[in-house]
Amino acid sequence: MTQKNVSLSRLNTFNLPGTAERYLALTDLRQLEGKPFLKAPELILGGGSNILLLDHVPGLTVHVCLGGIKLLSEANPADPKADKIIRVGAGVDWNQFVRYTLDQGWYGFENLILIPGTVGAAPVQNIGAYGAEVAERIEAVHVWEFGVGARILSPDECEFGYRDSRFKREPGRFLITAVDLRLNGRHELKTGYGAIQSELARLNVEDPTPNDVALAVTNIRRSKLPDWKFLGNSGSFFKNPVVPISDFQRLRAEYDQIPSYPIDETQVKLPAGWLIDQAGLKGARSGPVGTYDKQALVMVNHGGATGREILTFSEHVKAEVLAKFGVTLEREVRLIGE
Ligand SMILES: Cc1cc2nc3c(=O)[nH]c(=O)nc-3n(C[C@H](O)[C@H](O)[C@H](O)COP(=O)(O)OP(=O)(O)OC[C@H]3O[C@@H](n4cnc5c(N)ncnc54)[C@H](O)[C@@H]3O)c2cc1C
CATH class of the missing domain: 3.30.465.10 (Uridine Diphospho-n-acetylenolpyruvylglucosamine Reductase; domain 3)
Structure with a gap:
């Protein structure tokens, strides 16, 4: 059953205002066989944790609630x-x-x-x-x-x-x-990341189980990422940029501490959070919007922000990183209601 003018503010993790002109909770596959689904709805919504709501969403929003x-x-x-x-x-x-x-x-x-x-x-x-x-x-x-x-x-x-x-x-x-x-029924653990190894060592775990790795990741995430229920955010706002090796060598000549992850022989991935931090923007704030003080890659809504304010601030961050490093950041979140 479609509802009209439904608020989406509790259905996005940035806690941004926004209304769906028409809203349908999809709980049964048979609902898809109806006439409205001959064409795509304006918005397909899951948990709202990777979107930036800019405005009112015209047309139909389908909230996917299929269980099992x-x-x-x-x-x-x-x-x-x-x-x-x-x-x-x-x-x-x-x-x-x-x-x-x-x-x-x-x-x-x-x-x-x-x-x-x-x-x-x-x-x-x-x-x-x-x-x-x-x-x-x-x-x-x-x-x-x-x-x-x-x-x-x-x-x-x-x-x-x-x-x-x-x-x-x-x-x-x-x-x-x-x-x-x-x-898998058997363990095939991935513990290569330095942060996981350090956390397992801190927990005094020498021969980890999957539950140990899950605990280590939980601890790391809780220490680095804000809980969106208290501080609205969408996790990483930008992707980690992948640059040609020549660009990386140019940057490393100037910034010898720059972290990097090789992709192949021609490309290197750079941590966007490090670039934003080095551009002096970790914990920066403009009114109700800012970057998180423990992880610069996360944009936060300190309360009462609009999607457009977050977008404007993110464009400023992007411009500063481009000016300092010559690297273009690409958004990870999807803009809705543009
Ligand atoms: C605190 C925090 C930490 C995060 N950490 C990570 C992380 O470590 N790694 C990572 O990859 N992401 C991370 N994210 C981003 C986010 O959690 C993921 O992208 C997640 O998969 C989005 O799921 P969602 O249901 O909230 O999608 P939504 O935000 O509702 O939608 C995201 C996109 O998917 C589309 N979509 C949603 N459901 C469907 C569907 N059923 N069919 C077709 N299209 C659909 C939407 O239309 C939209 O384009 C984080 C976010 C937050 C808030």
Whole structure:
């Protein structure tokens, strides 16, 4: 049932004002068979943790609330440590899902614990953290293609990249209804990130389990990222820029402390938070908007900000980084209501 003029202020983690002209909570796949879904709605909304609401959203907003977690298959049902394929409804909360998998002894998402949002949005920007990405474990994505109907896309058809996929590049073409994910019964831990190693050492863990890694990541995230319920934010506002190696060498000659992550022989990824920090903008503030004082990559709403104020401030940050380093930052969040 569609509702009119529904406030979205509690449905986005920046806590920004905004209203949907028409709003529908999608709880059942059969709702998609109705006439409104011959064409795409104005906004497909999950947890609202990767959007910047600029204004009133005209037309229809579909809030994806499809639930369900189902064990589809096991490589060897007699072996509790065999791989499992799990089908998860798009509206399931990502962090709750990760906690559920750990409770079941299904491993692989411990590095991605505490990321806000829904399972259905996870493939959109191929969520990632601490050396892991969701795409590594996606078996299939179930979608509703507007004007076409239900389809199942293979990982190749999703065209995943760094914080990227065709869902991000073709907004409005697909609504993700469920995701099939592969999890392990045996540990295959990713503890290469320095922060994880330091936290495990601090916890006196020598031979970590997936639950230890999940605890380490939880502790790191809690110490670095603000809780959006108290300080509105969308996590990383910009992507980490990937630059040609020649640009990196030029920068390193001037800033010998610059951190970097090699992508391949020709490209290097730079931490956007470091660039913003070095541009003197960590903890900077303009009225109700600013960067977080513990992580410059996070834009925060100190209270009462509008989406346009956040956008304007982010453009200032982008311009300062470009002027100092010659590096262009690209937004990770999607602007809504532009
Ligand atoms: C504190 C904080 C920390 C974060 N940390 C990380 C991190 O470590 N790594 C990371 O990758 N991200 C991180 N994020 C960003 C965000 O959590 C993820 O991008 C998340 O997947 C967004 O999910 P959502 O349900 O909130 O999506 P929304 O914000 O509701 O939507 C995001 C985009 O996906 C589209 N979309 C949503 N659901 C669907 C669907 N079912 N079908 C089709 N399109 C859909 C929307 O139209 C929109 O374009 C963080 C955010 C916050 C607030």
